[in-house]
Amino acid sequence: MRKERLRRMGFAGSVTLFQREWMRGMRAEIIAVGTELLLGQIANTNAQYLSQKLAEIGIGVYFHTVVGDNAERLASVIRQAAARSELIVFTGGLGPTQDDLTKETVAEHLGVGLTIDQTAMARIEAFFRQRGITMTENNRKQALVLAGSHVFPNDHGMAPGMAAQRDGRTFVLLPGPPSELYPMVEKYVMPYLIGLKPEQQVFHSRVLRFYGIGESALEERLIDLIEQQDNPTIAPYAKEFEVTLRITARAANVDDAERLIQPVEREIRERLGEYIYATGETSLHEVLVDELNRRGATIACAESCTGGTVASLITSVPGSSAVMRGGVVCYTNEAKRQMLNVPEEVLAEAGAISEQTARLLAENIRATLGADVGISVTGVAGPDPAEGKPVGLVYVGVAVEGLPTLVKELRLAGRRQAIVGRAAKFALFYALQRLKER
Secondary structure: OHHHHHHHHOOOOOOOHHHHHHHOOOEEEEEEEOHHHHOOOOOOHHHHHHHHHHHHOOOEEEEEEEEOOOHHHHHHHHHHHHOOOOEEEEEOOOOOOOOOOHHHHHHHHHOOOEEEOHHHHHHHHHHHHHOOOOOOHHHHHHHEEEOOOEEEOOOOOOOOEEEEEEOOEEEEEEOOOHHHHHHHHHHHHHHHHHHHOOOOOEEEEEEEEEOOOOHHHHHHHOHHHHHHOOOOEEEEEEEOOEEEEEEEEEEOOHHHHHHHHHHHHHHHHHHHHHHEEEEOOOOHHHHHHHHHHHHOOOEEEEEOOOOOHHHHHHHOOOOHHHOEEEEEEOOOHHHHHHHHOOOHHHHHHOOOOOHHHHHHHHHHHHHHHOOOEEEEEEEOOOOOOEOOEOOOEEEEEEEEOOOOOEEEEEEOOOOHHHHHHHHHHHHHHHHHHHHHHO
8 A cells, every 4th residue: 555655656666857856865864852752741743844844845854763861872863863864953952951962962973062152142131031030050051052053043932043064964953842943944944954955946835725525535536646746746645634735846946836836736726626725834723713804704603512622723813802702512402402592392303413403503603692603513522322323423504694504414433532623623614615605
């Protein structure tokens, strides 16, 4: 199965010129430093993010390594990485405590010292001064950088990033918190790495975001394009109950890359446009809130099996207070009757998990809270059936002023948490689609 998938993606059998040049490019590996990663206390999402960003500019990542906060083991990993990769990216271990060892260990490997970056030091001192907190001496450690290195400012934290070159190898050191690493990579690291590439070409991507279709089904609908791909390339991947498709073109400049991407994107939209909800790095709930804001519309939610997940997603978006009227978690039949006026005979005859109940919940929450859009979700999240109905059966209702109420029946697979997450995302997706029809 894996070989067949690689063949379809163009990485087995005949290899195109574009792919040969890609594979001959700079070899990279990512070293994540932190015992908490080894213990499973946090996930190594930085490596996933960095691999995606490096791929955008034609740098292939060959190895991911995780090592604990131990200088001897980290030194061993660095020696191994330097023997096989041209670009070595470190995440974590730049903080103020004794177990933050990345800078010191890399400096020893390179045979250089550490020096205070005065810009970083001023930022750290200002941070504590503005908050009226006495700065402990160990915080000065965060301003240390490799002597002679290229420094990446940390606009969202204290420890700066840095890059150093030695013997044909580039060492990039980045902070561990994603809230600091992501913006640093976007603003400073990517331009630096692009400048390292000898060819005067750019890799430019367009991201299409899909919901309501699985990765396998999406790939099957686009298989001819995937098999014929050369420049641009097409790469689908699943993420958080949805599918993302990245179209990447190589060209002399961004405008030329855009011209290569446009006909491919147009063909994909003709085939799968009904499932595309956005382009770029965004989310369903962000897009829905933006659309509501753009239209001056409001929304309200009535949730049973999702237990407030839809409302939580919407209100996680800055500015959602302008569009979110409120929500009700009507988990029991009593709540459905008392708070949202679902008649007893509907609950008794059709059941709480039914098209009729979903319709009434959506219409009544919209009317009760005076919203333009009402969303409802009712179903069986598991682990046991309910009302004689199977786990994964979910009804989503969307009531929009001026349109007939839409009710969708879903048959969702997975464990309880996955069913809840998918049901909530479907509710957002159908609300967005219906709102655009208004």
